Amino acid sequence: MALSRIVVYGPTTSRVGKILWTVGEAGAQYERDERSIAALKADSEYMRIQPKGTVPTLVCEMAGAPPFVVNESNSAVAYLASKLSPGGLYPATAEGVANAWQWLEWGESSVAASQSPVWFGLVKRGGYPPGTPLRVERGPDGHASVVNDKSVAALLRVWSTLERHLASDGRTFVQGDRLTMADVTVGVHANRLFHIPPDAIGVDVRASMPRTHDYYQRLCERVPYRAHVLPFGMP
Numbered sequence: 001m002a003l004s005r006i007v008v009y010g011p012t013t014s015r016v017g018k019i020l021w022t023v024g025e026a027g028a029q030y031e032r033d034e035r036s037i038a039a040l041k042a043d044s045e046y047m048r049i050q051p052k053g054t055v056p057t058l059v060c061e062m063a064g065a066p067p068f069v070v071n072e073s074n075s076a077v078a079y080l081a082s083k084l085s086p087g088g089l090y091p092a093t094a095e096g097v098a099n100a101w102q103w104l105e106w107g108e109s110s111v112a113a114s115q116s117p118v119w120f121g122l123v124k125r126g127g128y129p130p131g132t133p134l135r136v137e138r139g140p141d142g143h144a145s146v147v148n149d150k151s152v153a154a155l156l157r158v159w160s161t162l163e164r165h166l167a168s169d170g171r172t173f174v175q176g177d178r179l180t181m182a183d184v185t186v187g188v189h190a191n192r193l194f195h196i197p198p199d200a201i202g203v204d205v206r207a208s209m210p211r212t213h214d215y216y217q218r219l220c221e222r223v224p225y226r227a228h229v230l231p232f233g234m235p
C-alpha cells in the first residue's frame with residue numbers, strides 16, 4: 001500500500017538525518033515535527049505512540065489503514081526503503097536484506113559505541129554520556145588515546161572492518177555498485193569520522209583509510225546526503 005503521508009518526529013539529529021536521507025534518496029515528500037525531545041516527552045500523545053520517549057519516530061499514513069508508527073532509526077530506514085524503493089534502496093532478495101541489516105546494526109552498535117564518545121569529546125568538546133565531564137587521556141606523543149573512556153585505537157579498529165570490506169570486490173558502496181539501505185547508518189557515522197581532527201588523534205584517517213574516504217566522497221556527491229547528513233559532521 002502506497003504511503004500518502006510521512007511524518008518524522010524529533011529535532012534535527014543524526015538519527016533523524018538517516019530517515020530524511022532515505023526519504024530524499026527515494027524522492028518522496030515528508031513532514032516534520034521538530035519539537036525538542038523534552039517537549040515530545042511532555043506530550044502524552046507522543047508518549048502513547050512512542051513509549052520509549054526517544055527520537056526519531058516515524059508515522060506513515062496509507063489510504064484505508066490506521067497510521068503506522070515505528071521507532072528505532074534503523075527500523076524506520078528499512079521500512080521506508082521497502083515501501084519507497086523496493087529492489088533499490090531495499091534489496092530484492094532475503095539474503096540482500098539480511099546482509100543490509102548486518103551493516104545497519106554494525107553502524108548503530110559497534111561504530112556508534114566506539115565513535116560517539118570520541119566524537120562528542122574531541123569535536124563537540126563534551127563528556128559522554130552527555131552531561132558528564134569531558135575525559136581525555138593523552139599518550140606520550142600528546143595525542144588523545146582514550147576519550148570519555150573509549151580508546152581511539154578501538155575506534156580505528158572498528159572502521160578497519162569497512163576498509164577491508166570495501167577493498168574486497170572493489171565495492172563502490174557497502175553492498176556493491178549502488179547505494180542501498182546498508183549505507184545509511186554507516187554513511188552517517190563516516191561523516192563524523194572524517195571530521196575528527198587528525199591532530200588530536202595523531203592519525204589522518206583520510207590517508208590511513210583511503211577506500212573509506214573515497215566511499216565518503218562518493219556519498220558527499222549525493223544531494224540528499226549533503227542536505228541531511230553533512231551538517232552533522234560539522235564541528
Ligand SMILES: N[C@@H](CCC(=O)N[C@@H](CS)C(=O)NCC(=O)O)C(=O)O
Nearest residue numbers: 013015037053054055056072073074
Ligand atoms: N537506537 C535508537 C536510539 C534513539 C535515541 O536514543 N535517540 C536519542 C536522540 S539521538 C534520544 O531520543 N535521546 C533521549 C532519551 O534517550 O531520552 C534509534 O536508533 O533510534
